[in-house]
Amino acid sequence: MTEPQPDPTEAAAHAPRDPDRLIRRAGLRGDPDQDQHFLVDDRVLDRIPGYLPDDADASHVLEVGAGTGALTDRLLRVADRVTVVERDTRLASFLREEFAADVEDGRLTVLEGDALELDLPDVTACVSNLPYGISSEITFRLLPRGIPLVLMFQKEFGERMAAEAGGDDYGRLSVSAQHYGDVEVVETVPKEAFDPAPAVESVVVRVTPRAPDYEVADEAFFLDFVKALFTQRRKTIRNGIRNTAHISGLSDPEAVVEAADEDLLRKRAGNVTPREFAALAALADEHGR
Numbered sequence: 531m532t533e534p535q536p537d538p539t540e541a542a543a544h545a546p547r548d549p550d551r552l553i554r555r556a557g558l559r560g561d562p563d564q565d566q567h568f569l570v571d572d573r574v575l576d577r578i579p580g581y582l583p584d585d586a587d588a589s590h591v592l593e594v595g596a597g598t599g600a601l602t603d604r605l606l607r608v609a610d611r612v613t614v615v616e617r618d619t620r621l622a623s624f625l626r627e628e629f630a631a632d633v634e635d636g637r638l639t640v641l642e643g644d645a646l647e648l649d650l651p652d653v654t655a656c657v658s659n660l661p662y663g664i665s666s667e668i669t670f671r672l673l674p675r676g677i678p679l680v681l682m683f684q685k686e687f688g689e690r691m692a693a694e695a696g697g698d699d700y701g702r703l704s705v706s707a708q709h710y711g712d713v714e715v716v717e718t719v720p721k722e723a724f725d726p727a728p729a730v731e732s733v734v735v736r737v738t739p740r741a742p743d744y745e746v747a748d749e750a751f752f753l754d755f756v757k758a759l760f761t762q763r764r765k766t767i768r769n770g771i772r773n774t775a776h777i778s779g780l781s782d783p784e785a786v787v788e789a790a791d792e793d794l795l796r797k798r799a800g801n802v803t804p805r806e807f808a809a810l811a812a813l814a815d816e817h818g819r
């Protein structure tokens with residue numbers, strides 16, 4: 531007796547959508563001026579949802595900049611619900627058509643518009659191949675939400691986010707991002723994985739939310755203080771505190787210098803850990819504001 535063979539149309543319906551065919555069906559070419567670099571490497575696309583932390587709640591996943599939906603298709607396989615944001619009207623219409631069944635049964639919502647202007651819904655995670663023009667702004671809107679993030683960035687930006695004190699890439703971006711979670715580069719993605727290819731390599735970054743291992747009384751002041759000290763990264767912290775009172779808003783920087791630890795005052799910002807910045811911000815808050 532011969533084994534029953536799977537219906538080839540059904541098997542195809544369960545296979546992930548082919549990214550090149552999606553682009554052909556959408557009938558347009560990605561426009562780099564609109565931050566349109568579509569991921570066309572199936573292996574990268576298949577891996578991305580798997581970078582969510584093991585215990586991540588995938589009941590409602592946000593994707594910023596869905597393009598032709600190659601990543602959306604993979605997200606619908608792991609999430610109960612997906613909301614995508616797409617600014618390009620033609621792509622938003624295509625997504626509604628291509629994923630009509632998922633839209634109809636309420637598993638997919640397509641929001642048309644600028645992700646920086648729309649009210650983003652309460653989601654449990656965000657997985658996106660971001661439009662690079664809004665990487666920083668959208669990321670710093672998502673970080674305070676305390677949800678897991680798996681985001682594609684230009685390589686240099688992603689490496690700066692994940693950098694540790696003492697390294698060349700460490701800066702304000704590293705301290706501010708790591709304030710909200712553990713930041714890791716989980717994959718480097720070559721230019722050829724995209725159509726059209728961007729000018730530089732990309733990285734996938736995972737942010738696993740957690741409370742920092744230090745206390746901050748005033749988060750906004752802490753972040754401004756860090757920003758101020760990194761504008762003087764070649765100076766010692768002592769001179770940085772003195773020179774940047776106009777940015778950090780300190781009325782008595784000298785009192786902070788007097789109260790701070792001598793070893794810390796001799797360091798440069800690039801060698802100060804987030805925990806040390808927090809201790810310094812607490813002193814500044816107490817003595818210098």
Ligand SMILES: C[S@@+](CC[C@H](N)C(=O)[O-])C[C@H]1O[C@@H](n2cnc3c(N)ncnc32)[C@H](O)[C@@H]1O
Binds near residue numbers: 661
């Ligand atoms: C890098 S592509 C990624 C597309 C798709 N997710 C993929 O991986 O193939 C970024 C997408 O974001 C869209 N986009 C650009 N700026 C946007 C904005 N401000 N708000 C929402 N979408 C935007 C572009 O039209 C493009 O489709």
